Amino acid sequence: MTLSKIWVYVEATDGKVSSTALEILTKTRELADTVEAIYSGADGDAIAATLGAHGATTVHTTGDLGSALPGVPVAAAIAEAASAGAPDAILFATSYAGRDIAGRLSVKLDKSVLTNGVDLALDGDSLAVVEPVFGGATNVTTTFVGEGPHLVLIRPKSFVAEEGGGGPAAVNTITVPDTGAAGGAKVIERHVEERQGPQLEDAAVVVSGGRGLGEAEKYQMIEDLAKLLHAAPGASRAIVDAGWVPYSYQVGQTGKVVKPTVYIAAGISGATQHMVGMKGSKNIIAINKDAEAPIFSISDLGIVGDVHKVIPALIEALKARG
Ligand SMILES: Cc1cc2nc3c(=O)[nH]c(=O)nc-3n(C[C@H](O)[C@H](O)[C@H](O)COP(=O)(O)OP(=O)(O)OC[C@H]3O[C@@H](n4cnc5c(N)ncnc54)[C@H](O)[C@@H]3O)c2cc1C
Numbered sequence: 001m002t003l004s005k006i007w008v009y010v011e012a013t014d015g016k017v018s019s020t021a022l023e024i025l026t027k028t029r030e031l032a033d034t035v036e037a038i039y040s041g042a043d044g045d046a047i048a049a050t051l052g053a054h055g056a057t058t059v060h061t062t063g064d065l066g067s068a069l070p071g072v073p074v075a076a077a078i079a080e081a082a083s084a085g086a087p088d089a090i091l092f093a094t095s096y097a098g099r100d101i102a103g104r105l106s107v108k109l110d111k112s113v114l115t116n117g118v119d120l121a122l123d124g125d126s127l128a129v130v131e132p133v134f135g136g137a138t139n140v141t142t143t144f145v146g147e148g149p150h151l152v153l154i155r156p157k158s159f160v161a162e163e164g165g166g167g168p169a170a171v172n173t174i175t176v177p178d179t180g181a182a183g184g185a186k187v188i189e190r191h192v193e194e195r196q197g198p199q200l201e202d203a204a205v206v207v208s209g210g211r212g213l214g215e216a217e218k219y220q221m222i223e224d225l226a227k228l229l230h231a232a233p234g235a236s237r238a239i240v241d242a243g244w245v246p247y248s249y250q251v252g253q254t255g256k257v258v259k260p261t262v263y264i265a266a267g268i269s270g271a272t273q274h275m276v277g278m279k280g281s282k283n284i285i286a287i288n289k290d291a292e293a294p295i296f297s298i299s300d301l302g303i304v305g306d307v308h309k310v311i312p313a314l315i316e317a318l319k320a321r322g
Helices: 019-028 044-053 071-085 096-109 180-184 216-228 237-241 294-298 307-321
Strands: 003-010 032-039 058-061 089-093 113-117 119-123 126-133 138-143 150-154 170-173 205-209 232-235 262-266 283-288 301-304
Touching (some): 003 019, 003 096, 019 032, 019 089, 019 150, 044 058, 044 170, 071 096, 089 096, 096 113, 096 150, 119 138, 126 150, 216 232, 216 262, 216 307, 283 307
Parallel strands (some): 003 032, 003 089, 032 058, 058 170, 113 150, 205 232, 205 262
Antiparallel strands (some): 113 126, 119 126
8 A cells, every 4th residue: 555646845956956855755656656746946857857767757846936045935836736736745855945844834734744754654544754752762653644745854864765767757837826025035145165075974984073082183183084084074063062173064963864884983972862863874983982982882893992092093004005
């Protein structure tokens, strides 16, 4: 038994569909007979092939919204389209736009939103959403009851994106109703943070540092090790809050979710809020001077030692290998 139709709100930058949108589309193929995408941007045609390959048969697009902040106009457009399109559920990534639109849509449609989803399943003919609680210590499964469309926010890296072999999605324009002054908020500037090397979310290897590094200058060791391993450097919230590295480095509940092949945690205790962002990594290596540190409970390889000795030794060994 599958649902008849699910919509997935997708975001794209410079013609590249966000990885979370592709992950959600992939999972949705298992849940519904028809998967359709919703997009707000001028280049719906350019992304139709990627969306189709990941399972969307149609992309409903608002077209170019100019500099408008998407929340208000997109929620209004989806609310109107949903009454005709009748999706059983509308899924969003846990992104700024996704949260904004889902919240507004909840009010417009008078439907509740389940947030922080990490898995989706069918419970009879209803959609069930799994979400972690107590900082990721346990999961709760909630099944929607009643009429859709049910609204769900899904965390990045909850699923693996895979193409399903579909042809390009058909592009259908949906109208954006006049939202008056409510839709007046504009994006006046975008700041793209320059980052060299692999991106944290996509890297096969991540090397993260925590408060155990002792001082901001010692984060350079993490950068050096990451460079040698072609890895992305990451961080615990403790050192982001301390201003040692930017927020974009943060891994965890309120940072990024990563699932690399190898995750190295150096001087990180393993608070549940950190672990929820990296425990899906294939191989976890922890370096901590405290043998009782919680991070060792989820590590495949634990090194009980001082980061100031272990990391320089690792760097030296890697350099010696050339
Ligand atoms: C709502 C909420 C959301 C949060 N979100 C996040 C999040 O997204 N990401 C996140 O990371 N945290 C998050 N936190 C914070 C989290 O609870 C922890 O405070 C934080 O992860 C601790 O960072 P840490 O492990 O670097 O520091 P600490 O907990 O202080 O651990 C430092 C570790 O380094 C070890 N150490 C010390 N010196 C050395 C040495 N010389 N060599 C080796 N090891 C050494 C110590 O034994 C210790 O285990 C959140 C908290 C809350 C309440």
